[in-house]
Amino acid sequence: MLRLEKRPNPSKFWLYATPIVAVILTMIAGGIMFALLGKNPFAVIQTIFWDPLFGKFAYYLRGQLLVKAGPLVLIAVGLSLGFRAGIWNIGAEGQYIMGAVFGAAVGLAAFPTESRWIFPAMIVAGAFGGWLWAMIPAILKTRLNTNEILVSLMLVYVAQTILAMAATGFLRNPEGMGFPGSRNFSSFPAAANGELFVGTGLHWGVVTAIATVIFAYVLLQRHLMGFQIKLAGQAPRAARFHGVSPNRLVVMCMGISGALAGLAGLFEVTGPAGQITIDFNVGYGFTAIIVAFLGRLNPLGIMLAGLLMALTYIGGEMASTNLGLPAAAIQAFQGMLLFFLLGVDVLTNYRIRFMMMGGR
Amino acid sequence: MLRRTLLTTAALGLGLALSGTGAMAAGMDHVKACFVYVGPIGDGGWTFQHHQGALAVQEKFGDKVELQWQESVPEGADAERVLTQMALGGCNVIFTTSFGYMDATNAVAAKFPDVKFEHATGFKRDSANVSTYNARFYEGRAVEGLIAGRMTKSNKIGYIGSFPIPEVVMGINSYYLNAKKVNPNVELSVVWAFTWFDPAKEADAAKALIDQGVDVIASHTDSTAPLAEAAKTEGKVIGFGQASDMSEYKDGPRVTSIIDNWGPYYVERVGALLDGTYEQKDTWAGIAGGEVLIGEISASVPAEVKAEAEKLRDDIAAGTVHPFTGPINKQDGSAWLAEGATAPDGDLLGMNFYVEGITGDIPQ
Numbered sequence: 001m002l003r004l005e006k007r008p009n010p011s012k013f014w015l016y017a018t019p020i021v022a023v024i025l026t027m028i029a030g031g032i033m034f035a036l037l038g039k040n041p042f043a044v045i046q047t048i049f050w051d052p053l054f055g056k057f058a059y060y061l062r063g064q065l066l067v068k069a070g071p072l073v074l075i076a077v078g079l080s081l082g083f084r085a086g087i088w089n090i091g092a093e094g095q096y097i098m099g100a101v102f103g104a105a106v107g108l109a110a111f112p113t114e115s116r117w118i119f120p121a122m123i124v125a126g127a128f129g130g131w132l133w134a135m136i137p138a139i140l141k142t143r144l145n146t147n148e149i150l151v152s153l154m155l156v157y158v159a160q161t162i163l164a165m166a167a168t169g170f171l172r173n174p175e176g177m178g179f180p181g182s183r184n185f186s187s188f189p190a191a192a193n194g195e196l197f198v199g200t201g202l203h204w205g206v207v208t209a210i211a212t213v214i215f216a217y218v219l220l221q222r223h224l225m226g227f228q229i230k231l232a233g234q235a236p237r238a239a240r241f242h243g244v245s246p247n248r249l250v251v252m253c254m255g256i257s258g259a260l261a262g263l264a265g266l267f268e269v270t271g272p273a274g275q276i277t278i279d280f281n282v283g284y285g286f287t288a289i290i291v292a293f294l295g296r297l298n299p300l301g302i303m304l305a306g307l308l309m310a311l312t313y314i315g316g317e318m319a320s321t322n323l324g325l326p327a328a329a330i331q332a333f334q335g336m337l338l339f340f341l342l343g344v345d346v347l348t349n350y351r352i353r354f355m356m357m358g359g360r
Numbered sequence: 361m362l363r364r365t366l367l368t369t370a371a372l373g374l375g376l377a378l379s380g381t382g383a384m385a386a387g388m389d390h391v392k393a394c395f396v397y398v399g400p401i402g403d404g405g406w407t408f409q410h411h412q413g414a415l416a417v418q419e420k421f422g423d424k425v426e427l428q429w430q431e432s433v434p435e436g437a438d439a440e441r442v443l444t445q446m447a448l449g450g451c452n453v454i455f456t457t458s459f460g461y462m463d464a465t466n467a468v469a470a471k472f473p474d475v476k477f478e479h480a481t482g483f484k485r486d487s488a489n490v491s492t493y494n495a496r497f498y499e500g501r502a503v504e505g506l507i508a509g510r511m512t513k514s515n516k517i518g519y520i521g522s523f524p525i526p527e528v529v530m531g532i533n534s535y536y537l538n539a540k541k542v543n544p545n546v547e548l549s550v551v552w553a554f555t556w557f558d559p560a561k562e563a564d565a566a567k568a569l570i571d572q573g574v575d576v577i578a579s580h581t582d583s584t585a586p587l588a589e590a591a592k593t594e595g596k597v598i599g600f601g602q603a604s605d606m607s608e609y610k611d612g613p614r615v616t617s618i619i620d621n622w623g624p625y626y627v628e629r630v631g632a633l634l635d636g637t638y639e640q641k642d643t644w645a646g647i648a649g650g651e652v653l654i655g656e657i658s659a660s661v662p663a664e665v666k667a668e669a670e671k672l673r674d675d676i677a678a679g680t681v682h683p684f685t686g687p688i689n690k691q692d693g694s695a696w697l698a699e700g701a702t703a704p705d706g707d708l709l710g711m712n713f714y715v716e717g718i719t720g721d722i723p724q
Contacts, residue, residue: 180524278554321394326431
């Protein structure tokens with residue numbers, strides 16, 4: 001008989017081993033699923049995990065991994081700060097949209113002026129848009145004690161409506177023959193977020209994501225605020241005795257995560273996406289929640305988790321196109337990864353005891 | 361710019377290595393035809409019909425054609441990557457089957473001059489290897505409108521819009537004008553779903569219309585959810601199959617359907633690649649060309665209405681009736697088409713106004 005026994009301290013070994021074990025288990029279970037679908041499981045798993053990194057078109061796909069991972073990591077790092085302190089910003093998707101709308105609006109207002117100050121101004125506006133959208137749940141929580149999970153989530157739908165208004169109305173391309181969608185930033189160099197080095201996929205959003213990882217790491221390890229965040233999450237009462245103001249922490253954490261999500265939106269709209277469209281957002285804000293937990297709420301872990309997530313997207317896409325797998329099978333595969341991660345995660349805090357029946 | 365040149369060079373090298381047949385004009389022995397879908401093949405509507413078209417190509421040419429497809433590709437940055445992967449992977453022609461792929465299609469096409477791109481429902485053909493194709497769905501909408509005008513008891517008819525783009529606005533106008541022609545008391549309600557495929561949202565939109573007293577619903581979204589919602593009213597509300605026949609609702613709310621029939625176009629284009637007659641073009645065929653089919657009109661429609669609808673269908677096919685024939689004013693009362701004038705294609709393709717009599721605003 002199996003029994004779970006709580007460990008006195010979380011296991012250091014399992015903390016790091018969990019993700020690896022989860023990936024291996026996913027490969028096995030996923031392989032069985034692919035086999036049941038009549039595909040060669042080894043070929044599928046090779047296509048998902050190996051080909052984007054070392055296959056024939058890796059020179060193109062490696063860059064695309066960064067493009068896909070960039071916004072995920074940027075948003076997830078911001079969210080992880082709040083999550084550590086027990087502040088649940090679920091609405092990063094909305095903040096991402098508002099960052100894109102604010103930033104794009106500033107850029108398009110300046111069209112067709114060419115000035116080196118346009119892009120920096122857009123970055124500030126993008127961060128501001130995300131921050132502003134996150135301040136609504138933050139202020140409502142600190143003043144009226146509303147639930148930030150609900151408010152931030154509901155504001156995603158408000159943001160989507162504003163996005164639709166922007167694409168069909170106030171940001172619509174005046175030369176677009178009445179079709180929805182803004183001007184494409186790729187034809188507006190002063191506001192475009194192009195590749196920094198040819199063929200690498202590296203754009204300012206990816207650079208910012210890496211910088212944010214380092215910044216968050218230092219913040220958590222060395223700065224008083226990092227200590228307060230960790231303390232508030234682990235022992236809220238102790239934190240209060242220690243002089244941590246819960247309201248201040250809510251405003252700070254929501255603000256940082258909102259601003260980072262806004263930046264992610266801005267870099268996406270000016271770079272890979274290119275324009276404001278009605279369905280500009282593709283769920284990065286929600287996927288980032290998964291990435292934050294997959295990365296153990298640790299900045300470096302989040303970077304790896306973001307890359308892994310990007311790999312399953314891009315590799316999964318290749319498997320779907322080249323091997324004729326249904327898109328749903330790839331989604332199931334990604335779901336398995338989370339399932340196993342959370343399942344194996346139990347081993348960090350618990351150990352398994354084998355007991356003889358009728359023993360004791 | 362530099363990136364573009366680099367990729368082009370890579371693509372050129374690759375294209376030569378893979379095709380190996382020399383000049384396109386000489387025809388090809390084997391074509392890899394690739395399809396990008398906005399929804400799942402199992403949507404029962406738009407994507408399903410495109411996939412049927414793809415399968416028709418396979419059936420026609422057998423071993424000479426290799427098919428490849430990708431379902432549920434989001435419009436935007438992801439589309440550009442999927443297209444690049446397909447082009448790198450040796451596709452000779454890539455069909456991008458949603459309006460939102462327009463910029464991505466043109467961006468990737470510029471980098472892969474040897475690959476042909478076919479974009480459905482768009483208007484941008486920035487490079488010589490991009491063609492566009494569409495179908496005159498508004499012709500089918502006219503037939504639906506006539507049936508709606510005749511069948512409604514509450515004089516309230518509804519339309520579930522996907523996105524406020526000309527394609528959809530022209531469908532709404534055609535539906536309304538032809539309902540109004542047979543029933544001057546008819547009122548139209550439009551609900552915007554802001555999605556192509558989301559059964560939950562589509563069902564909500566249908567519910568909202570039914571709550572307003574609407575008893576005939578047309579939809580411009582891809583799933584069968586609006587029909588499923590209408591089926592719950594026990595015969596009070598009727599609807600139409602959209603994109604595919606949706607004949608599973610034939611004994612219920614579905615009275616007829618607009619069927620997108622892409623097969624002939626796909627067969628023609630892939631055939632042209634095989635025999636070397638392929639050229640860039642912009643295609644917009646309708647009922648006459650067989651791209652738009654009207655599904656069987658069910659028994660719940662009275663015989664005289666059925667006959668009237670079938671006559672309209674045949675007249676449109678013969679070219680004797682145009683669904684947009686003047687006098688027609690715009691919603692604000694200003695004149696659009698004079699007595700007897702028919703709508704020029706340019707006006708239709710950029711249509712961003714309602715005709716007179718429709719209430720509400722197009723989301724701006």
